[in-house]
Amino acid sequence: MYNTTFNASTRHDVFGSYNLGQQTLTLSLPLAKFVEITDVANATGVVPEEIAQRELDRAHATGLAVYILKGVLHAARNEVKRQGGETAVFDKLLERMGDRRHYSLQPIVVSIPAKLEDLDPKPIKDANETIIAYRVTFPMGTILWVVDGQHRRYAMTLLLDFLKHVINNRAYPKKGSLYPVDKSEIDLNAGDLAAWRMVYQMALGCTITVEAHLNLDVEEQRQLFHDLNNLGKKVSAGTSFEFDSSNPVNNYIKEVLIDGGVLGAEVHEKDVTDWAEHDGSIARKDVVAVCSILFLNKTNARSATPLHVAHMEEAARAFWERVGSIPHFGESQAKLMTVAAQPVVLKALAKLTYDFARGRKANPDHLEQLLDGISEIDFSHENPMWDYYDMSPEDRRRKLPGLDAYMPSDDGNRDIGGRDESGHMRFGAKHNDIFPLLGDMFRWRLGLPSRHDEDEQSAAA
Numbered sequence: 001m002y003n004t005t006f007n008a009s010t011r012h013d014v015f016g017s018y019n020l021g022q023q024t025l026t027l028s029l030p031l032a033k034f035v036e037i038t039d040v041a042n043a044t045g046v047v048p049e050e051i052a053q054r055e056l057d058r059a060h061a062t063g064l065a066v067y068i069l070k071g072v073l074h075a076a077r078n079e080v081k082r083q084g085g086e087t088a089v090f091d092k093l094l095e096r097m098g099d100r101r102h103y104s105l106q107p108i109v110v111s112i113p114a115k116l117e118d119l120d121p122k123p124i125k126d127a128n129e130t131i132i133a134y135r136v137t138f139p140m141g142t143i144l145w146v147v148d149g150q151h152r153r154y155a156m157t158l159l160l161d162f163l164k165h166v167i168n169n170r171a172y173p174k175k176g177s178l179y180p181v182d183k184s185e186i187d188l189n190a191g192d193l194a195a196w197r198m199v200y201q202m203a204l205g206c207t208i209t210v211e212a213h214l215n216l217d218v219e220e221q222r223q224l225f226h227d228l229n230n231l232g233k234k235v236s237a238g239t240s241f242e243f244d245s246s247n248p249v250n251n252y253i254k255e256v257l258i259d260g261g262v263l264g265a266e267v268h269e270k271d272v273t274d275w276a277e278h279d280g281s282i283a284r285k286d287v288v289a290v291c292s293i294l295f296l297n298k299t300n301a302r303s304a305t306p307l308h309v310a311h312m313e314e315a316a317r318a319f320w321e322r323v324g325s326i327p328h329f330g331e332s333q334a335k336l337m338t339v340a341a342q343p344v345v346l347k348a349l350a351k352l353t354y355d356f357a358r359g360r361k362a363n364p365d366h367l368e369q370l371l372d373g374i375s376e377i378d379f380s381h382e383n384p385m386w387d388y389y390d391m392s393p394e395d396r397r398r399k400l401p402g403l404d405a406y407m408p409s410d411d412g413n414r415d416i417g418g419r420d421e422s423g424h425m426r427f428g429a430k431h432n433d434i435f436p437l438l439g440d441m442f443r444w445r446l447g448l449p450s451r452h453d454e455d456e457q458s459a460a461a
Contacts, residue, residue, distance in 0.1 A: 013124060013133050014212075023116055025136065025212040026107075031156055034208045038110060039143050040150040041221065052221035053150055062178070063302055064155035069162070069178050069199075070094065071103030076195070076202040089195045096180060098306050100246030107209040108149030109228060111216040114142065144212065147221050148228040156208075163200040167193070180305050239269065248309045249291050249301035257287065257320060264324025265334075275335040275424070286343035289431075294319060294350040297359065299432060315357040315367060319350065322374040336424060339386065340379040344431045348438035349374065352448075366448055373446035385441050386425045389414045406444040406452070407437065 014025040029037075039045055042053040077090030112119075119136035126132050146153055162178045171187045172179060188196070213224065244250050257263040263282075271283035292301040294316050295308045309316075323329060323346060328337040335341040349370075356367035378385075384399050388407060396404055408414070416434045417427035427434055436451075443450060 011135055011137050013135050016121075016134055019211070019213075023214055025112075025134075025214070027210050027212065028207045029210055030204065031206045031208055032160060032204055034108075034210065035153060035156050035160065037138075037142070037144055038146050038153060040146045040153065041218075042150065050218055052145070052147065052218055052225060054225075056150060056154060058154070061151040061154040062158060062176075064151055065158035065162070066097070066178050066303075067103070068105070068155055068159050070097050070099065071105075072159070072203045072206060073097070073199050074099060074103055075206075076199045079202065080198070089191045093179070093192070093195060095306060098246060098248050098304070105152060105208065107211050108152060109147045109211050109213070109224070110144040110149075111147055111221050111224075112138075112142065112144055112212045112214055113216075114139070115215050144210070145221065147213070147216075147224050159203060163196065163203060166196045167200055180307060236269070247301055247304055248306045249295055249304040250288065252295075252309050252313075252316070253284075253287055253291060256317070257291075262317060262320050262324070263287070263330075264320070265330030272335075276333065278333050278335045278341070280330045280332050280334045280341075282341075282343070286346075290343060290346045290350045291316070293347055293435075294354055297351070297354045312354070312357060315353055315371075318371050319353045322371050323349065325375060326379055337381075338379045339381060339383075339425055339427070342427050344427045344435050345379070345438060347431055347435040348442060351435060352439050352442060355451075356448075361449075369446060369448060370442075377442060377445055381419075381424045383425075385445070386416070386427075387419075388441070389416060390418070400444075403441065403444045406440045406450045408440070408452070 012027050012029075014027040017024050017026060040053050040056075041050055042056055043051055044056070073090065073094055077087050077094060080090060081087050119138065121134040121136050123131045124133040124135055158178065162173065165173050166179075166188065170193055172181050172185070174183075174186060213220075216224065245254075253267075258267055266279070266281040267284050267287055268279075268281040269284055271286065272278045272281065288301055289299065292298050292304070295301070295312045296304055323340065326338060326340045328334050329340050331337070339345050352370050353367065355361060356363055356370055384391075385403070388396060388400060388403060389410065391399070393404075414437070415428060415430075416437055417425065419425055427438075440451065442448075
């Protein structure tokens with residue numbers, strides 16, 4: 001069990017400091033102890049006038065729990081290696097999850113509802129009588145209110161619950177497992193169970209660094225939450241993807257598409273918005289977005305595992321090879337010569353590739369028909385297909401016979417973009433709304449099944 005008692009007063013050694021002149025304490029707590037003695041002032045924990053936190057995003061917390069699990073698993077593997085033991089089981093587990101070179105959680109900021117004198121601080125001195133720390137006493141029932149870090153805290157709870165379930169049941173959870181497994185792999189063998197037991201012990205030994213502010217009222221906690229979450233500058237998507245060597249989709253882009261020369265266009269950190277100055281490159285964030293759809297059927301790659309890449313790697317290589325052969329793709333001023341230089345078009349093709357390779361209506365014949373047919377699609381700006389929603393019903397039937405059976409009705413938002421003064425087709429910024437419609441056009445052009453027919457058949461079944 002990871003519960004510890006906190007019914008009586010407890011003592012902790014802390015460093016005293018002044019964060020911008022405000023008295024703060026820095027302490028280190030075991031992960032399980034931190035979970036037990038902290039709470040969050042969100043809508044589920046306190047009355048409205050005491051709320052000092054946003055609503056909990058469980059999906060985000062689950063992603064953090066997976067990250068912490070990988071970190072603890074990585075640490076357990078390294079400890080076994082340090083002791084001269086065999087690490088094959090840990091290597092296998094990490095390979096399935098996707099390892100990285102280093103793991104860390106930033107300090108969590110809390111508020112202790114007490115003044116410094118209420119904690120009875122006792123100085124700790126070195127041999128030279130220099131004060132190096134303080135020993136403070138938390139009165140019985142003291143709660144550390146999390147100001148910044150509620151998702152990390154909830155992630156720790158998910159981690160401990162997962163590890164306890166694995167050890168007590170000798171099986172992975174059937175739902176909500178932090179470790180990716182197929183249904184046939186739920187039960188653990190002896191080697192895996194022993195490894196997870198060590199991971200659990202390692203988790204209990206992990207510590208969390210905490211910066212504690214003293215005696216803040218609700219308004220002060222709210223202000224501190226705002227400042228910590230809004231004054232920092234977010235890392236650009238390009239820099240984030242360039243620095244991240246842990247995500248398997250990102251690694252595929254680096255190792256296969258860029259270093260392996262499969263992409264057919266240079267990858268730059270920023271998009272070239274002036275089409276006359278376009279050098280044929282594609283922004284790294286756009287390559288990641290396309291690959292996220294291609295490998296995961298999602299708009300981002302945060303949840304990617306090596307299995308996602310392995311399952312789609314052959315189809316993905318064929319996809320990018322076909323894209324690279326599209327006339328003018330990757331050339332100077334490509335955006336003026338082909339709509340395929342606009343990422344939303346590649347997202348549409350990636351979505352179809354995933355659907356026919358791994359989707360619920362996967363069909364190898366349709367996948368081959370799609371990939372072979374990419375070279376038959378007219379990606380020029382002059383193609384009237386892009387103007388479908390700007391045409392009258394008569395023009396649609398005359399210029400694009402049969403396409404109306406593939407396209408959603410005109411009801412709702414069907415603004416996919418428009419032509420500029422030079423007649424170039426510029427697709428809009430709402431890619432998630434647009435690329436399914438482009439996918440419908442490509443299905444029609446290549447004689448592939450309509451997704452709407454598939455949906456109706458699925459509903460009827």
